[in-house]
Amino acid sequence: xxxxxAVIRRxxxxxxxxxxxxxxxxxxxxxxxxxxxxxxxxTGSGGIKRIVVIDGTTTRFGARVADSLDRGSTFAVVAxxxxxxxxxxxxxxxxxxxRLEGLLLVTDATIETGAAEYRAANxxxxxxxAELQGxxxxxxxxxxxxxxxxxxxxxxxxQLRIKLETKKIAGAKTTGExxxxxxxxxxxxxxxxxxxxxxxxxxxMSSVLEEKTTRIVEVLVSSLPAFQLMLGKVLGVGAVSIFxxxxxxxxxxxxxxxxxxxxxxxxPLDSEPAVFQMPRLSAATIAIFLSYFLGGFLLYSAxxxxxxxxxxxxxxxxxxxxPVMFLLMLAYLSVFALAGDPASTYSIALSLIPFTAPIAMPxxxxxxxxxxSEVAASLALLVGGIAVVTWVAARIYRVGxxxxxxxxxxxxxxxxxxx
Amino acid sequence: MAPxxxxxxxxxxxxxxxxxxxxxxxxxxxxxxxGLLGPNGAGKTTTIRMIMGIIEPDQGxxxxxxxxTRMANRARNHxxxxxxxxxxxxxxxxxxxxxxxxxxxxMKGVERRVARVKATEWLERLGLSDWRLRRIDELSKGMQxxxxxxxxxxxxxxxxxxxxxxxxxxxxxxxxxxDTVLELRRHGVTILFSTHIMEQAEKLCDELCIIAxxxxxxxxALSDIKRTHSGHHLTIGFDGSPGAATQIFADKAxxxxxxxxxxxxxxxxxxxxxxxxxxxxxxxxxxxLSRFELTEPSxxxxxxxxxxxxxxRAEARPGA
Numbered sequence: 001x002x003x004x005x006a007v008i009r010r011x012x013x014x015x016x017x018x019x020x021x022x023x024x025x026x027x028x029x030x031x032x033x034x035x036x037x038x039x040x041x042x043t044g045s046g047g048i049k050r051i052v053v054i055d056g057t058t059t060r061f062g063a064r065v066a067d068s069l070d071r072g073s074t075f076a077v078v079a080x081x082x083x084x085x086x087x088x089x090x091x092x093x094x095x096x097x098x099r100l101e102g103l104l105l106v107t108d109a110t111i112e113t114g115a116a117e118y119r120a121a122n123x124x125x126x127x128x129x130a131e132l133q134g135x136x137x138x139x140x141x142x143x144x145x146x147x148x149x150x151x152x153x154x155x156x157x158x159q160l161r162i163k164l165e166t167k168k169i170a171g172a173k174t175t176g177e178x179x180x181x182x183x184x185x186x187x188x189x190x191x192x193x194x195x196x197x198x199x200x201x202x203x204x205m206s207s208v209l210e211e212k213t214t215r216i217v218e219v220l221v222s223s224l225p226a227f228q229l230m231l232g233k234v235l236g237v238g239a240v241s242i243f244x245x246x247x248x249x250x251x252x253x254x255x256x257x258x259x260x261x262x263x264x265x266x267x268p269l270d271s272e273p274a275v276f277q278m279p280r281l282s283a284a285t286i287a288i289f290l291s292y293f294l295g296g297f298l299l300y301s302a303x304x305x306x307x308x309x310x311x312x313x314x315x316x317x318x319x320x321x322x323p324v325m326f327l328l329m330l331a332y333l334s335v336f337a338l339a340g341d342p343a344s345t346y347s348i349a350l351s352l353i354p355f356t357a358p359i360a361m362p363x364x365x366x367x368x369x370x371x372x373s374e375v376a377a378s379l380a381l382l383v384g385g386i387a388v389v390t391w392v393a394a395r396i397y398r399v400g401x402x403x404x405x406x407x408x409x410x411x412x413x414x415x416x417x418x419x
Numbered sequence: 420m421a422p423x424x425x426x427x428x429x430x431x432x433x434x435x436x437x438x439x440x441x442x443x444x445x446x447x448x449x450x451x452x453x454g455l456l457g458p459n460g461a462g463k464t465t466t467i468r469m470i471m472g473i474i475e476p477d478q479g480x481x482x483x484x485x486x487x488t489r490m491a492n493r494a495r496n497h498x499x500x501x502x503x504x505x506x507x508x509x510x511x512x513x514x515x516x517x518x519x520x521x522x523x524x525x526m527k528g529v530e531r532r533v534a535r536v537k538a539t540e541w542l543e544r545l546g547l548s549d550w551r552l553r554r555i556d557e558l559s560k561g562m563q564x565x566x567x568x569x570x571x572x573x574x575x576x577x578x579x580x581x582x583x584x585x586x587x588x589x590x591x592x593x594x595x596x597x598d599t600v601l602e603l604r605r606h607g608v609t610i611l612f613s614t615h616i617m618e619q620a621e622k623l624c625d626e627l628c629i630i631a632x633x634x635x636x637x638x639x640a641l642s643d644i645k646r647t648h649s650g651h652h653l654t655i656g657f658d659g660s661p662g663a664a665t666q667i668f669a670d671k672a673x674x675x676x677x678x679x680x681x682x683x684x685x686x687x688x689x690x691x692x693x694x695x696x697x698x699x700x701x702x703x704x705x706x707x708l709s710r711f712e713l714t715e716p717s718x719x720x721x722x723x724x725x726x727x728x729x730x731x732r733a734e735a736r737p738g739a
């Protein structure tokens with residue numbers, strides 16, 4: 001056991017000594033923050049879109065649409081033109097020359113059948129399209145109701161927006177967490193888990209590879225069993241990852257405690273506190289996140305260790321790790337589906353399968369509440385999965401670390417496992 | 420008498436299609452330097468890996484320090500008593516010299532504190548103390564080899580197993596290694612090393628085993644092996660013309676092969692030929708002799724005689 005301890009210690013100390021650990025300790029949160037918040041930040045800040053409204057209506061509807069859009073913060077209506085032949089084409093050329101963002105075509109048919117047309121350089125900008133649809137819809141409804149003889153005052157009263165307040169119920173207690181907060185928490189946890197498992201898993205892989213290519217492994221396995229060596233490695237790198245989280249956690253706490261002081265200096269950040277509200281992290285959430293992260297790390301690092309053992313150089317290892325990476329990405333790519341409907345059969349299945357559970361379960365947990373029995377079942381399956389995968393990986397590892405020459409094919413791998 | 424340190428009992432190992440080691444038996448007695456000799460691909464490294472418990476033999480048994488148990492991790496049970504230098508060398512490139520030595524000693528069960536002290540001592544002794552806090556990849560190749568050798572013997576093993584220890588060493592480091600090996604033996608350490616360089620084996624080995632294609636060709640004390648192979652070589656010097664002596668050399672019953680230099684000849688005797696008979700016949704022929712000497716063949720010569728045909732076959736095997 002003392003030898004395993006020495007292996008753990010070496011992995012831990014050497015990694016902490018490396019410059020990269022501290023660089024990532026500092027840059028990690030910045031990187032995650034950027035990955036999470038930059039898209040949010042830029043979604044609303046595409047600048048004001050200059051558009052032309054082509055009015056093909058015989059009523060005041062077109063003008064109302066243009067006024068309403070112009071009042072909003074998304075569009076600037078630079079011109080309103082009546083519909084005539086060739087106009088659309090000449091404006092399209094302006095769009096092509098980037099003098100205009102787009103053109104909106106409204107006609108009487110918009111009110112009657114709901115048909116309108118928006119031609120623009122960028123029609124996949126969800127916010128723009130949503131805004132157009134909102135304005136057109138509201139005005140079209142007004143117009144239709146007025147035509148049917150309803151009093152405009154009644155119409156505007158009828159259109160009072162609903163403010164739906166969302167609060168998550170977790171374990172029969174209503175929390176103060178809104179749906180946006182729940183989602184961002186789920187998203188953050190998925191990103192952090194995914195990146196950390198991938199990064200530290202690859203760390204285990206390169207450590208195995210280093211010992212294999214330098215042949216130190218021969219000296220080591222003549223002193224301790226291959227399984228203990230692999231175990232020591234995985235635990236050592238795992239300890240580094242936990243330590244990394246602690247550094248981030250403490251750093252985060254420190255930053256939060258100084259939030260007021262910082263906000264004073266960074267005034268613009270303070271102006272939008274609603275967007276950057278830190279989701280509350282309950283002890284249970286942290287426990288779930290950490291246990292699933294650890295489980296995922298153990299599961300995947302065993303696989304990465306086997307990949308390192310069966311390769312004879314970095315290049316081979318990079319190729320051989322791809323299937324493992326794909327497996328890991330499966331749950332990560334499903335984050336939106338998971339957070340969108342945490343109770344769907346798909347979400348439940350992903351949170352039970354050991355390979356996807358480490359990411360899927362924390363996401364479900366954050367996005368909606370999950371029954372304790374489900375967490376227990378998922379954890380039990382994960383532990384079982386770790387046991388099986390580690391057993392197989394250790395057998396591949398044991399043979400692989402002493403093999404040189406070409407990478408084994410699947411049949412040879414199967415033979416190693418059976419041997 | 421102390422039991423042999425290493426016993427291989429009809430050990431065999433096969434790898435996908437070819438037999439690397441075939442029913443190999445040998446015994447290494449305590450306190451000796453034992454050479455495992457053979458051409459490339461003879462099965463030396465496989466044999467050593469089986470001794471070290473890195474791979475398991477398919478058949479036969481390996482016993483260390485008289486341990487009768489046939490446990491899979493036999494070498495690991497004794498790993499604190501064994502120092503091992505693998506054939507291909509390498510160390511953790513990014514680690515500091517001292518840390519590498521301490522870590523590898525810990526693997527052999529040495530306490531950290533003790534390991535630090537010993538590592539420092541050895542580094543000083545081999546002239547590396549200024550480098551102890553430097554990273555391995557800052558060291559020259561020769562220095563790295565020294566560090567690795569220190570790691571092999573730092574935990575004061577009773578048995579040191581060196582796989583091709585002289586490969587890639589410059590003359591200075593070769594000398595350092597040789598001196599250290601001899602000093603270890605003076606302290607009662609048993610040393611097993613493999614090589615295909617016969618000059619070194621001849622200078623160092625007390626006992627040896629020559630293998631080829633996984634099979635043992637000869638085993639025993641170097642002096643015994645030389646004795647059994649000597650008496651077959653004769654060097655003769657003439658004072659003046661050899662005269663009728665050349666007729667004696669032509670007798671196939673006496674002489675198998677001759678290198679005739681006129682005034683001087685090297686003879687390989689035929690099987691069963693008696694050198695004394697040749698001496699009598701030479702004197703009878705009236706030739707004047709300045710030299711008549713039964714020469715010991717060099718280990719190199721014995722090796723080539725034994726292994727030559729085997730090696731030629733081994734070369735033909737792909738992936739050897």
